[in-house]
Amino acid sequence: xxxxxxxxxxxxxxxxxxxxxxxxxxxxxxxxxxxxxxxxxxxxxxxxxxxxxxxxxxxxxxxxxxxxxxxxxxxxxxxxxxxxxxxxxxxxxxxxxxxxxxxxxxxxxxxxxxxxxxxxxxxxxxxxxxxxxxxxxxxxxxxxxxxxxxxxxxxxxxxxxxxxxxxxxxxxxxxxxxxxxxxxxxxxxxxxxxxxxxxxxxxxxxxxxxxxxxxxxxxxxxxxxxxxxxxxxxxxxxxxxxxxxxxxxxxxxxxxxxxxxxxxxxxxxxxxxxxxxxxxxxxxxxxxxxxxxxxxxxxxxxxxxxxxxxxxxxxxxxxxxxxxxxxxxxxxxxxxxxxxxxxxxxxxxxxxxxxxxxxxxxxxxxxxxxxxxxxxxxxxxxxxxxxxxxxxxxxxxxxxxxxxxxxx
RNA sequence: GGGUCGGUGCCCGAGUGGUUAAUGGGGGCGGACUGUAAAUCCGCUGCGUAAGCUACGCUAGUUCGAAUCUAGCCCGGCCCA
Numbered sequence: 001x002x003x004x005x006x007x008x009x010x011x012x013x014x015x016x017x018x019x020x021x022x023x024x025x026x027x028x029x030x031x032x033x034x035x036x037x038x039x040x041x042x043x044x045x046x047x048x049x050x051x052x053x054x055x056x057x058x059x060x061x062x063x064x065x066x067x068x069x070x071x072x073x074x075x076x077x078x079x080x081x082x083x084x085x086x087x088x089x090x091x092x093x094x095x096x097x098x099x100x101x102x103x104x105x106x107x108x109x110x111x112x113x114x115x116x117x118x119x120x121x122x123x124x125x126x127x128x129x130x131x132x133x134x135x136x137x138x139x140x141x142x143x144x145x146x147x148x149x150x151x152x153x154x155x156x157x158x159x160x161x162x163x164x165x166x167x168x169x170x171x172x173x174x175x176x177x178x179x180x181x182x183x184x185x186x187x188x189x190x191x192x193x194x195x196x197x198x199x200x201x202x203x204x205x206x207x208x209x210x211x212x213x214x215x216x217x218x219x220x221x222x223x224x225x226x227x228x229x230x231x232x233x234x235x236x237x238x239x240x241x242x243x244x245x246x247x248x249x250x251x252x253x254x255x256x257x258x259x260x261x262x263x264x265x266x267x268x269x270x271x272x273x274x275x276x277x278x279x280x281x282x283x284x285x286x287x288x289x290x291x292x293x294x295x296x297x298x299x300x301x302x303x304x305x306x307x308x309x310x311x312x313x314x315x316x317x318x319x320x321x322x323x324x325x326x327x328x329x330x331x332x333x334x335x336x337x338x339x340x341x342x343x344x345x346x347x348x349x350x351x352x353x354x355x356x357x358x359x360x361x362x363x364x365x366x367x368x369x370x371x372x373x374x375x376x377x378x379x380x381x382x383x384x385x386x387x388x389x390x391x392x393x394x395x396x397x398x399x400x401x402x403x404x405x406x407x408x
Numbered sequence: 409g410g411g412u413c414g415g416u417g418c419c420c421g422a423g424u425g426g427u428u429a430a431u432g433g434g435g436g437c438g439g440a441c442u443g444u445a446a447a448u449c450c451g452c453u454g455c456g457u458a459a460g461c462u463a464c465g466c467u468a469g470u471u472c473g474a475a476u477c478u479a480g481c482c483c484g485g486c487c488c489a
Contacts, residue, residue, distance in 0.1 A: 399439095
């Protein structure tokens with residue numbers, strides 16, 4: 001189940017190979033710096049330009065997104081030049097990959113904002129002082145039809161259809177829009193524009209990165225290396241991590257929320273998570289799966305929120321499972337009862353506090369025995385309260401993961 | 409452009425005039441169990457603090473009554489050009 005890894009020993013480049021699925025081209029025995037990345041790193045007389053492209057579409061990113069960023073940081077630490085491409089041009093057109101869901105077009109202001117949010121989130125990982133940040137509209141918006149046709153003429157339909165995804169969709173008789181063919185070319189052209197030596201990405205980026213190589217060669221440049229990392233599976237252990245599937249751990253989440261998700265990481269995912277999301281040595285992990293989960297959670301939360309906050313989150317998580325968290329109270333998100341008009345039904349409050357999707361959902365949760373007040377199960381669906389004072393200071397929970405402390 | 413098939417709830421997919429938010433599966437949520445896991449079993453799975461309101465691509469119509477019939481439109485697949 002674990003993806004294949006590039007394994008090298010005693011090269012002094014352990015950092016390079018950790019958590020990497022594939023490097024291409026890859027001729028381990030070759031002395032040629034154009035087909036052996038280790039050779040290139042050893043012999044280069046200048047910092048390599050290492051490219052990572054991001055989509056400034058969504059606001060919040062998750063630990064899966066952090067993987068190539070972590071790798072980028074490692075290159076920085078080795079003295080190379082990180083080049084972060086903000087795909088503002090691409091984002092404005094909207095990539096319909098996968099579902100034919102039309103993405104809303106983003107205004108330049110939104111792109112700017114999203115990019116800023118993105119940078120804030122990766123700040124704990126990346127040395128932002130030493131990153132070259134480029135917006136791809138800088139060159140893509142200047143392409144005229146002649147140039148675009150030239151780009152298109154470098155590839156055949158057959159080559160395009162070889163791309164995973166396209167092939168599937170074509171086979172399933174799903175629609176494929178013509179402009180989608182432009183995406184790999186645009187991303188590849190980014191590599192031309194910034195003269196990338198290495199491009200980082202998930203394994204799903206192989207095709208696009210390879211197109212970048214082809215284009216670089218076409219334009220007389222030295223082709224880049226591709227360095228692919230596994231796509232992280234989500235906390236459900238089945239699907240790839242994504243916000244829409246809800247199986248993600250966001251970088252902006254509360255420490256407690258991050259911690260509780262991560263400490264439940266499925267056993268089969270633990271090695272993967274350790275390798276890709278932490279720097280911990282993999283040989284010395286605790287035997288007990290439970291301890292491994294805790295260590296993982298603690299380590300990752302520390303990376304983004306600091307060690308102290310992580311420890312607090314751990315304590316809070318333990319408290320909350322036992323029952324009503326009291327000493328852990330300050331780690332639990334608060335909900336102000338002033339937002340509720342009394343008298344109020346409990347299911348209404350559950351919804352208002354964001355613990356349930358809707359009032360009706362809240363009723364169902366109560367019926368299902370999921371709702372607790374200070375650790376005590378609520379049986380009465382219609383339970384109501386006359387004044388906020390009856391609830392202030394108490395902890396309301398739904399299931400094992402959703403907690404809120406009620407305040408006035 | 410022509411022909412043809414199709415568009416159902418988060419997803420897939422039944423349903424083809426009439427108790428019904430709409431069979432079933434997946435997913436999700438919750439409960440029991442457990443290692444706060446996996447597996448298993450069970451429950452829930454439109455919105456509204458209420459009266460009630462919205463749902464089967466969109467719009468208009470036929471009907472006491474439509475997701476189911478009619479017309480127009482939009483979108484997609486396939487075949488032909």
